Amino acid sequence: MDNLELAKIANEVRKGIIEAVHSAKSGHPGGSLSAADIFTFLYFEEMNVDAKNPKDPKRDRFVLSKGHVAPGLYATLAQKGYFPTEDLKTLRKIGSYLQGHPDMKKIPGVDMSSGSLGQGISAAVGMALSAKLSNDSYRVFTLVGDGEIQEGQVWEAAMFAGHKNLDNLVVIVDNNGLQIDGDIKDVCSPYPIDKKFEAFNFHVVEMDAHDFDSIRAAFTEARNVKGQPVAIIAKSVKGKGVSFMENQASWHGSAPNDEQYEIAMEDLKKRGEALCQK
Numbered sequence: 001m002d003n004l005e006l007a008k009i010a011n012e013v014r015k016g017i018i019e020a021v022h023s024a025k026s027g028h029p030g031g032s033l034s035a036a037d038i039f040t041f042l043y044f045e046e047m048n049v050d051a052k053n054p055k056d057p058k059r060d061r062f063v064l065s066k067g068h069v070a071p072g073l074y075a076t077l078a079q080k081g082y083f084p085t086e087d088l089k090t091l092r093k094i095g096s097y098l099q100g101h102p103d104m105k106k107i108p109g110v111d112m113s114s115g116s117l118g119q120g121i122s123a124a125v126g127m128a129l130s131a132k133l134s135n136d137s138y139r140v141f142t143l144v145g146d147g148e149i150q151e152g153q154v155w156e157a158a159m160f161a162g163h164k165n166l167d168n169l170v171v172i173v174d175n176n177g178l179q180i181d182g183d184i185k186d187v188c189s190p191y192p193i194d195k196k197f198e199a200f201n202f203h204v205v206e207m208d209a210h211d212f213d214s215i216r217a218a219f220t221e222a223r224n225v226k227g228q229p230v231a232i233i234a235k236s237v238k239g240k241g242v243s244f245m246e247n248q249a250s251w252h253g254s255a256p257n258d259e260q261y262e263i264a265m266e267d268l269k270k271r272g273e274a275l276c277q278k
Contacts, residue, residue, distance in 0.1 A: 001044055001045055003212040003213065003216075004275065004278055006037075006040055006041060006044060006045065006212050007037075007212065007275055008272065008275050008276070009040050009044055009079055010036050010037045010039075010040040011241070011268055011271050011272045011275060012075075012079055012272075013036045013039060013040055013072065013075045013076050013079055014033055014036050014075075014240075014241045014242070014268050015075075015265065015268050015272075016071070016074070016075030016076075016078055016079070016085060016088050017029055017032045017033055017036065017071045017072055017075050018242065018256065018261065018264045018265060018268065019075075019088050019089060019265075020071045020074060020075065020088040020089065020091040020098075021071050021091065021255045021256065022255060022256050022258075022261040022264075023088070023089040023090070023091060023093075024091040024092035024093065024100075024255060025255050026092055026100070026253075026255050027070075027071050027091060027092065027100065027253070027255055028068045028069050028070075028071065028252060028253050029071065029239065029242070029245060029251055029254070029255070029256070030176070030178070030238040030239045030245060030248070030249075030251040030252045030253075031066060031068070031069040031072070031145060031174060031176065031238065031252065032069040032070075032071045032072030032073075032075075033072070033238070033239050033240045033241055033242060033245065034174055034176040034209065034236040034237055034238045034239065034240050035069055035072050035143060035174050035209070035234075035236065036072055036075075036076075036240065036241065037209055037210050037212065037215060037240075038143065038172060038174065038209055038215065038234055038236075039072050039073060039075075039076040039143075040076060040079075041212065041215045041216070041219065042062060042076075042141060043062075043076050043077070043079075043080050044079075044080065045216070045219075046060075046141075046219050047059075047060040047062065047139075047141065048060045048138070048139075049062075049080075049109070051077075051080050051081035051082045051108075051109065052081075054082060054108045054109050057136075057138075058136070058137070058138055059138060060138050060139045060140070060141065061111045061112075061124070061127050061138060061139075061140045061141070062111055062140075062141045062142070062143075063111060063112045063114060063120045063121070063123050063124040063127070063140070063141070063142040063143075064102055064110075064112075064114050064120060064142075064143055065114055065117070065118070065119070065120025065121045065124070065142050065143060065144040065145075065148060066114075066117065066120070066143060066144055066145035066148050066174065067101040067102055067113075067114035067115035067116075067117075067120065068100070068101060068115060068253070069143075069145075069174075070098075070099070070100060070101055070102050070115075071088075071091060073102060073110070074088060074091065074098055074107075075088060077107070077108070077109040077110075080109070082107075082108045082109035083107075083108060083109075100115075101113070101114060101115030102114055102115070111127075112124070112127075117145070117147075117148045117151055118148060118151030118152070118153035118154050119153060120142055120144070121142050121144055121153075121154050121157045121158070121171060122153060122156070122157040123142075124140050124141070124142035124157075124169060124171070125140075125157045125160055125161045125166065125169060127140045128140040128161065128166040128168050128169040128229070129164060129166060131168055132164070132166065132168065138168070139168045139169075139170065140168060140169050140170070141169075141170045141172065142169075142170070142171055142172065143172045143174060144171060144172070144173055144174070145173075145174050145179070146173055146174060146175045146176065146177065146179070146184050146190060146193065147178075147179030147180070147184050147187070149173060149190045149193065150184075150187070150188045150190055155196070155200070158171070158196075158197060158200040158202065158229075158231075159200050161200070161202070161229040162200040162201030162202055162228070162229060163201070165201070165227050165228060165229075166229045167225055167226050167227055167228055167229060167230075169229040169230070170219075170222050170229070170230045170231075170232060171197070171202070171229065171230070171231045171232070172231075172232045172234055173193060173231065173232065173233050173234060174209065174234055174236055175193065175209075175233055175234055175235050175236060176236040176237060176238040177238070177247075178238045178247070178248075178249040178252065179249070179252065180249070180252045180253060181249070182249050183249070193231075193233055194206065194231075194233055197231035197233075201228055201229075202228060202229050202230060202231040203222075203225045203228045203229070203230045203231070204230075204231050204232075204233065205218045205221050205222060205230060205231070205232045205233070206218070206232075206233045206235065207232055207233070207234055207235070208234075208235055209234035209235055209236035209237075210236065210237065210240055215234075218232050218234075219232070238251065238252070239251050241267065241268060241271065242263075242264040242267050242268070243263070243267050244260065244263065244264075245264070
């Protein structure tokens with residue numbers, strides 16, 4: 001799939017995020033939007049997955065360690081065909097299978113329930129180890145937040161992955177620089193992120209999380225690494241694609257009101273029209 005097609009899908013993913021969070025009147029749009037291009041590339045280009053066979057034992061696995069950005073994952077799964085896009089409007093509603101955090105028992109395409117920050121990466125490491133022990137060829141991807149990596153369990157998992165040379169594991173850090181309490185470097189700086197992962201025997205790659213050439217190059221490099229797990233540091237913009245949400249920590253966990261919803265959807269509509277003219 002070419003970059004233009006990926007960009008169009010990512011724009012639809014962003015629309016789905018705004019639709020879901022606005023309908024729920026709660027949720028986490030900022031980090032969902034910053035990861036939209038990553039989600040899109042993973043599900044439409046990089047990972048071996050099939051919406052018609054979500055439990056295929058040979059499929060690649062994905063763990064959303066920063067589970068609160070479930071709207072981004074759900075919008076991507078809907079675009080991929082795991083469930084109807086209309087269901088995004090049921091986010092966080094009583095009786096809906098689309099809960100505030102991913103539920104592997106109810107949502108097709110979700111490989112691990114997550115939400116307690118720091119824990120998802122450990123599950124991903126376990127999956128990668130399982131593949132090695134069983135001589136299975138599937139790969140495991142996990143997305144962590146740059147605020148989330150302030151959690152100690154992340155580094156325990158990284159130490160184990162590096163020690164076991166899990167070269168079928170890719171850890172993606174959504175480095176948008178903001179968390180619920182503000183700038184990550186002011187709350188509890190995790191920098192230098194690259195050197196920390198290198199210290200745990202990871203091969204580290206950096207990429208622009210909103211440039212598909214950069215994203216493609218990073219995942220291509222990751223695929224060719226042998227004997228080490230890979231950490232991709234994805235430099236991103238919180239709230240990417242919605243003018244008033246970009247680089248604003250206040251949109252970490254806030255839902256747009258009706259007026260803001262209209263502005264956001266208009267931003268994305270214009271973006272979509274511009275892409276169609278290319």
